[in-house]
Amino acid sequence: MSPSHPAIVTVRPSSPLQILQIPTPNPTTNEVKLIVQYTASTPLDHHQASAHLLVTPPQILGDGVAGTVLSTGPDVTRYKLGDQVFGFVWRNAKEKAHQLYCVCPENLLGRVPEGKSMQEAVVLGNNFVTVWHAFTREFGFELPWNRGLDGGAKGKPEGYVPPKREVETEGGRKKWILVWGGSSSCGMYGIQVLRYYGYGNVIAVAGSRHHGTLKRYGAEVCFDYRGEGDVVERVKEFVWKDGGEVAYIFDCIGSLEGSLRPVARIASAEGCKIAVLLPVVVKDAAPGVKPEYEMDVTKCADWAEGVMPSGVRTHFWMDNKVLAETLQTEIMPWALETGVVEPNAQIIVEGETMLERAQSALNMLRDKKVSGGRLVWRVAEQKQVAEALDGIRQ
Ligand SMILES: NC(=O)c1ccc[n+]([C@@H]2O[C@H](COP(=O)([O-])OP(=O)(O)OC[C@H]3O[C@@H](n4cnc5c(N)ncnc54)[C@H](OP(=O)(O)O)[C@@H]3O)[C@@H](O)[C@H]2O)c1
Structure with missing residues (x-):
């Protein structure tokens, strides 16, 4: 047998x-x-x-x-x-x-x-890979990583900082990266990877009991999506007061009403990139309730002119042939071992x-x-x- x-x-x-x-x-x-x-x-x-x-x-x-x-x-x-x-x-x-x-x-x-x-x-698996894939593919962040084969240290090139265009506008105003769902598994790895690569311009939206952890991971400021008042207005006011703009949004939740539509109200700067983790949950599964999903993020909200929403599908991460050979075999174990991600x-x-x-x-x-x-x-x-x-x- x-x-x-x-x-x-x-x-x-x-x-x-x-x-x-x-x-x-x-x-x-x-x-x-x-x-x-x-x-x-x-x-x-x-x-x-x-x-x-x-x-x-x-x-x-x-x-x-x-x-x-x-x-x-x-x-x-x-x-x-x-x-x-x-x-x-x-x-x-x-x-x-x-x-x-x-x-x-x-x-x-x-x-x-x-x-x-x-x-x-x-x-780690799924969501560490998701973060790396979303940042490199949807946002175009380079995340360079040395394999350490020539005797040098594994990790980012020494002294690496993100390109200026990713952190400030031409007029020198601050560009923010908004992580909606900072306490989700993807959100937590995302914030930690951004910290490692020197992105200090991170706003997280998450339940308040996780704010301490997310700040430790590298978020500069956190907002509670359940807190008093409209969280969208609070985020916009913060960004506006600071004179900056939200240039990147990582929607780690993909809930039509819970994240995607709020995010669409924040995304207004020309060229703002919004990476939404698919599927978009239109209706949640519950006992006796048939869930509904949508895979096309452009249909899900009234996006402002000039912003760039996209749906993340990590199942295509191996299209990047270099990452296909190194991300899970080398980068992921190294990130765990060195504490780059908790x-x-x-x-x-x-x-x-x-x-x-x-x-x-x-x-x-x-x-x-x-x-x-x-x-x-x-x-x-x-x-x-x-x-x-x-x-x-x-
Ligand atoms: N397409 C892809 O490639 C891909 C890859 C990975 C994951 N995903 C999808 O991404 C979603 C998240 O996955 P995950 O594993 O990271 O989730 P998870 O860790 O299970 O998410 C749970 C967290 O979501 C937070 N949350 C729930 N509703 C929220 C809202 N409206 N606003 C802000 N935060 C909210 C909760 O925050 P609090 O406890 O702070 O309230 C909780 O900590 C799932 O739908 C998953 O299927 C897609």
Whole structure:
């Protein structure tokens, strides 16, 4: 009998998840097979399970993995049996995260840095990549990064500061980067990456209990979207008083009424770039409510003349061939190891079985119980990992 393993699948929209026994592939060419020890459930899992957004059922969920290498294809150069790795994997059934074994190309994985746990590493994947992709592709920020191959240090070139045109207008007024949803996973990584590259011109919109953290991460000023008065007017007044303009907006929420339309009221400067994380949520999923989504951001608001809204789709990040080879393998582990980004707080989801943990995480996402953190849960039990490694070593 060919080997098989359990995977979590969505079968029908808004129905309980199921567990399915699926064939276990062997890694070929540049592929690595790992036993998945931790995964992180994300809003995309919720969109997919509740509305079957871009889903062909039965579909395995999950795109963040951390686990141990069990075997490698003949062309793999970076990893070997027993290495602890993590990454963002999403393209097909054998890669997906919510299953006991994942088989994916080695360039989708990085090594878990010494001194860091798999739980810490697994919360980076999707959203660290999203931030890098959105900033480089939608905003045109360069984010240069030395690989350290010539003996020099890894990281940005020494003394790097962002080009003047990205931080001030021709008239010398301040250009602001607005991160709407600063306490979301994407927002928190975004603010930290901007700080590393020397962007001191960051405004964050987030719940007030996260303002201290976001300032520590590099936001110059924070506004509470639930606070008194219209947050849009408060942001505009601040920017106007300062004599500056909002030149870049990172909408990390993509909620039609909760972020996108407010953001459209702020975006007025000629050439202002607005990167919205898709999908735009038109109507939230709730028990008995069918969610609605929109993928075209230009249709979602009355955008001012001359502003440039775009929808972010991180699933195309590997179009950038340099990043495809370095972002997950080198930059992401380095950022975690060096503290350039602090991993999102891990909210550990408990449950007797992997199905229970997956379902609980999904319910928490649906019920909007995630604030300033990431839902993390165990896939393989420790015993299964030990047995898998023993089986191979014998
Ligand atoms: N297209 C892509 O490539 C891509 C990639 C990654 C993510 N996404 C999408 O981006 C969205 C965010 O993902 P995520 O994982 O970063 O989310 P997340 O961490 O789960 O977001 C939760 C946070 O959202 C904040 N929030 C909720 N409504 C808000 C509002 N109206 N204004 C400001 N903040 C609000 C909450 O803030 P408080 O607790 O402070 O209230 C909470 O901390 C999801 O819809 C996801 O599917 C898309």
